[in-house]
Amino acid sequence: xxxxxxxxxxxxxxxxxxxxxxxxxxxxxxxxxxxxxxxxxxxxxxxxxxxxxxxxxxxxxxxxxxxxxxxxxxxxxxxxxxxxxxxxxxxxxxxxxxxxxxxxxxxxxxxxxxxxxxxxxxxxxxxxxxxxxxxxxxxxxxxxxxxxxxxxxxxxxxxxxxxxxxxxxxxxxxxxxxxxxxxxxxxxxxxxxxxxxxxxxxxxxxxxxxxxxxxxxxxxxxxxxxxxxxxxxxxxxxxxxxxxxxxxxxxxxxxxxxxxxxxxxxxxxxxxxxxxxxxxxxxxxxxxxxxxxxxxxxxxxxxxxxxxxxxxxxxxxxxxxxxxxxxxxxxxxxxxxxxxxxxxxxxxxxxxxxxxxxxxxxxxxxxxxxxxxxxxxxxxxxxxxxxxxxxxxxxxxxxxxxxxxxxxxxxxxxxxxxxxxxxxxxxxxxxxxxxxxxxxxxxxxxxxxxxxxxxxxxxxxxxxxxxxxxxxxxxxxxxxxxxxxxxxxxxxxxxxxxxxxxxxxxxxxxxxxxxxxxxxxxxxxxxxxxxxxxxxxxxxxxxxxxxxxxxxxxxxxxxxxxxxxxxxxxxxxxxxxxxxxxxxxxxxxxxxxxxxxxxxxxxxxxxxxxxxx
Numbered sequence: 001x002x003x004x005x006x007x008x009x010x011x012x013x014x015x016x017x018x019x020x021x022x023x024x025x026x027x028x029x030x031x032x033x034x035x036x037x038x039x040x041x042x043x044x045x046x047x048x049x050x051x052x053x054x055x056x057x058x059x060x061x062x063x064x065x066x067x068x069x070x071x072x073x074x075x076x077x078x079x080x081x082x083x084x085x086x087x088x089x090x091x092x093x094x095x096x097x098x099x100x101x102x103x104x105x106x107x108x109x110x111x112x113x114x115x116x117x118x119x120x121x122x123x124x125x126x127x128x129x130x131x132x133x134x135x136x137x138x139x140x141x142x143x144x145x146x147x148x149x150x151x152x153x154x155x156x157x158x159x160x161x162x163x164x165x166x167x168x169x170x171x172x173x174x175x176x177x178x179x180x181x182x183x184x185x186x187x188x189x190x191x192x193x194x195x196x197x198x199x200x201x202x203x204x205x206x207x208x209x210x211x212x213x214x215x216x217x218x219x220x221x222x223x224x225x226x227x228x229x230x231x232x233x234x235x236x237x238x239x240x241x242x243x244x245x246x247x248x249x250x251x252x253x254x255x256x257x258x259x260x261x262x263x264x265x266x267x268x269x270x271x272x273x274x275x276x277x278x279x280x281x282x283x284x285x286x287x288x289x290x291x292x293x294x295x296x297x298x299x300x301x302x303x304x305x306x307x308x309x310x311x312x313x314x315x316x317x318x319x320x321x322x323x324x325x326x327x328x329x330x331x332x333x334x335x336x337x338x339x340x341x342x343x344x345x346x347x348x349x350x351x352x353x354x355x356x357x358x359x360x361x362x363x364x365x366x367x368x369x370x371x372x373x374x375x376x377x378x379x380x381x382x383x384x385x386x387x388x389x390x391x392x393x394x395x396x397x398x399x400x401x402x403x404x405x406x407x408x409x410x411x412x413x414x415x416x417x418x419x420x421x422x423x424x425x426x427x428x429x430x431x432x433x434x435x436x437x438x439x440x441x442x443x444x445x446x447x448x449x450x451x452x453x454x455x456x457x458x459x460x461x462x463x464x465x466x467x468x469x470x471x472x473x474x475x476x477x478x479x480x481x482x483x484x485x486x487x488x489x490x491x492x493x494x495x496x497x498x499x500x501x502x503x504x505x506x507x508x509x510x511x512x513x514x515x516x517x518x519x520x521x522x523x524x525x526x527x528x529x530x531x532x533x534x535x536x537x538x539x540x541x542x543x544x545x546x547x548x549x550x551x552x553x554x555x556x557x558x559x560x561x562x563x564x565x566x567x568x569x570x571x572x573x574x575x576x577x578x579x580x581x582x583x584x585x586x587x588x589x590x591x592x593x594x595x596x597x598x599x600x601x602x603x604x605x606x607x608x609x610x611x612x613x
Contacts, residue, residue, distance in 0.1 A: 001025055003046040003069055009034040011052070019043065024067070030055035035082075038064035046070040049077055060085035062107065068097045076101050091116045094143065105135045108398050111144035118148035120280075124308055126155040128274055133402050134372055136309040139393040140285050151280040152308045154373035156196075158272040160258050161332035161347050164375040166304025167247035169281035175227075175243035176216040178279045181261060186218040189261040194276050196257050197265045198243050200225040216243030220265045226256035230302040232294045249284045250306030250391075252375030277373065283308065286393040287319075293389070295322070297382040298460065304375040306391055310402065311370040313354040315395035322387040325355045326459040326480070328377035329366045335439050335466055336431030344428070344466050344500040348440050349377075351459035351479040360459060360479035361441030362509060363425040369400040381456055420446040420486055421511045422518060422558060426469045426496070429503040429540060438507075439467040444481045444492065444558075457482040468497045472554070486516050492558040499543050499551055506539045506556075519559040524549050528559065 001007050003024035009016065011031030017023075018037040024044035030036075030051040036043065037058040044067040059066055059081050065088040066081070068074050073095045084102045091097050092112040099119045106125055126134035134154050140146065152168050171178055181195030186208055189195075199220040212219035225239035230252065237254065258265060259273035284306050293301040305311055317325055331350050338345030351360040354368045370376060380387050425438040432438075450457065454473050459480035461470040470477040472495040510518055512534040520529045520539055531537040543550045 003044040006047070009036060009055070024069075037061075038066070040064050040087075042067050044069045045074070047072075048074065049080065051077055051080060053079060056080070056082040058082045059087060060106070062087055064088060065090055068093055071095055073098070075099075076103075078102075091144070092141075106133070108136050108138050109146075109150075110138040111146055112141040113143045115145045115147055118146060118150055120149040122148075123151040123278075124153060126153040126276055128155055128157065131402075132157070134308075136372060136396075136398045137283060137307065138309065138398045139396045145285065146283050148282075149280050150283055150308075151278055152283075152372070153276050153278040154371075155274065155276050156257050157333075158259060158274050159332060160256075160268075160270075160272045160338065162254050162256050162330070163332055164252060164302070164330045165255050165277070165373050166250055166252045166306070166375045167279040167281070168249055168306060168308035168372050169247070169279050169283055170249045171247040171279055171281035173280065174216060174245060175247055178247060179255075179277050180216070180218065180243060183218070183261060186212045186220070186265070192262060193260055193274065194278060195261050196255075196259065196275055196277065197261060197263065198227050198255070199223065199265065200227060200239055200243075201241060215241060218265065226258075228254040230254070232292070232299070232301045235294065235300060247279055247281065249281075250288065250290065250304040252302045252304035254375075286391050286395070288391040290389040290391075291386070293378075293380065293387040295380060295386055297380060299380045300328070300377045300462075301380065301387070301389075302375055302377055303389055305370045305372060307396060308372045309396040309398055310372065310400050311391065311395050312397040312400075313352075313368045313370055313395075316370075316389065316391055317354045319390040319392055319395070320388055321390075322381045322383045322385050323389060324379045324381050324456050324459075325353060326379060327352050327354055327368075327370075328379075328459075328462045329374070330376075331361075331364045331366050334361070334364060334437045336428050336436040337434075344439075346465050348438075348464040348466065349462040349479075350441075351462065353459065353480055358421075358443055358445060358480060359441075360443055361425060361438060362423040362443065363427075363438040363441060363507070369397050371402065377462065379460065419511070420513055423509045424469065424494075425507045426467060427505045427507065428501050429505050430501075432505040432507070432538075439504075440464060440469045442469055442471055442479050442481075442494075444471060444483065446483055446486045448485045450482045450484045452483045454478060464498070466498055466500050468495075470495045486513060486518075486560045488516065488560065488562040490560040491521070492560070493554055494556040494558070495553050496556065497553050499545070502544065503542050504540070506541070508537045508539070510534065510537070513560075515563050517561050517563055519561065521557045521559050522555065523557070524552065524555050 001023055004026055006027045007025035008029040016035040019039045019041040022042040027047035028045055028049045032052040032054050034055040040061045040063045042065040046069050057080055067090045070093045074093055074097045076099045078100045080101050084104045086103055086105055087107045089105055090110045093114040096115040098117040102121045104123045104125045124135035132155055180198055181191050183190055197218040200217040208219035227240040228237045229240055230237055260275035264270040288306045290303055313327055329350050332347035334348040335345040350364045350366045357368050423443040425441040427438045454476045458478045461477040461479045470479055471481045472493040477495055508531055510531050518531045
């Protein structure tokens with residue numbers, strides 16, 4: 001059937017429909033205990049739905065779509081969807097659709113046309129397995145609207161770390177009611193697997209009976225703040241003074257997520273757990289313009305994703321004003337596994353060129369696709385006009401792959417392989433040997449007519465709490481550099497600071513360099529390591545805090561030299577032959593089968609350097 005025909009599913013049948021192709025109905029009538037299994041396909045309804053209290057549509061299989069496509073007002077009745085679990089819901093009805101069912105959407109809510117009244121019963125859920133995923137709201141059509149509250153979720157895998165977060169709805173209730181699950185006390189865990197502790201000023205001291213709940217915070221022995229806001233005007237962080245205020249879609253925070261509310265916050269060494277943060281409120285429709293940004297050249301501005309959707313930041317950049325084409329994303333999974341009592345493992349910033357997809361840390365999976373609940377930094381350009389960031393509905397990218405903690409699994413460097421590049425990831429040797437995450441990274445892109453100075457095509461280095469590696473250009477430090485074509489004899493200094501351990505591994509990837517070879521210079525060990533052309537090289541090194549030269553921030557550099565000459569014996573049919581070749585001695589013999597009155601001869605060593613004669 002299709003959406004032009006009335007369909008009746010009567011009671012008392014031994015078998016009920018399981019879709020094997022997309023189907024539909026005009027008016028749908030379902031008798032007692034009648035069922036329809038969407039089976040990963042689309043079922044479109046253009047008329048009314050009449051059902052017995054016991055009849056159900058099974059719609060939880062991935063890619064199943066209930067498509068409300070009428071031209072007169074429609075209602076999704078209470079109890080229509082089995083257990084409320086539905087993969088996708090699409091609304092395309094200029095007359096509007098009203099929801100009366102408690103729905104848990106696992107993939108995409110899409111409103112193409114008409115007003116969708118949620119009935120305050122829509123939950124866009126997230127999951128950890130079999131792959132981490134959170135439900136999204138797709139691009140809302142020009143005549144489409146969503147009214148009523150929606151609950152949105154994001155999954156945070158177990159790791160005690162700061163995350164840069166935002167709500168994707170504007171709430172009428174408090175931060176405590178949402179992200180703290182409206183817990184009554186610091187040790188209350190009303191909904192296991194949901195929420196987190198938020199601690200802060202006004203809730204310190206050793207007596208939880210006195211201090212718990214002050215300003216909405218959870219008691220914790222130290223009373224340390226775990227929720228911060230960034231002041232773009234002053235470029236400073238401040239502890240949030242209360243969790244009794246509401247959440248606004250797109251307003252960013254830095255939040256220490258220890259796990260769900262079962263985590264023992266009396267111990268910094270407590271084992272973290274998976275948790276889900278959720279917020280209930282009204283969604284916003286694009287275009288959303290973020291004003292009030294710091295207009296000073298090179299100022300950093302913290303911005304949150306206002307949508308419950310992945311967002312293509314290249315499209316956001318194209319619609320924005322006076323913003324450099326980079327975003328700075330905090331990846332909390334970097335730094336290897338944290339070890340209690342030792343520094344390190346606290347995450348790191350990753351710079352991403354939103355126009356090319358190139359990122360500063362090739363081992364990080366973050367990309368140009370911003371995740372729901374994610375906040376990020378942008379840097380102001382120097383155009384002399386007020387900066388603006390604009391999020392349009394068209395920038396939503398619901399089909400892009402999602403991965404853990406605001407990352408995309410796609411490696412977006414493939415679009416840039418036509419240019420020569422060097423990319424480096426810095427690991428602790430322990431993390432590298434266990435296939436854990438890197439500490440930091442950088443990338444250098446070479447292309448003709450690029451500027452070798454620092455300009456708007458270079459991403460300024462954003463400093464991590466732990467190890468930092470960057471390219472040093474004069475007195476400036478960058479994490480992504482765009483420079484002119486590689487030249488023979490160039491030396492490109494690196495900069496490493498804040499060593500937290502002693503044993504490290506560099507993993508260095510190089511694109512094909514025609515007629516050039518790239519070396520890693522270690523000034524402390526006096527080594528010049530030839531790196532694999534069009535491949536991956538690794539270099540292990542150690543540091544000793546008692547030896548200043550070993551921890552010198554300028555210890556390393558890249559050197560570019562002309563391709564080494566072959567050490568094979570020349571063809572004896574050529575005009576000249578030279579032997580022994582190669583040689584470590586002081587004597588060379590030159591023969592020629594041809595007589596010359598005059599000949600100019602130049603001899604080069606294996607590094608391509610001219611030998612004096």
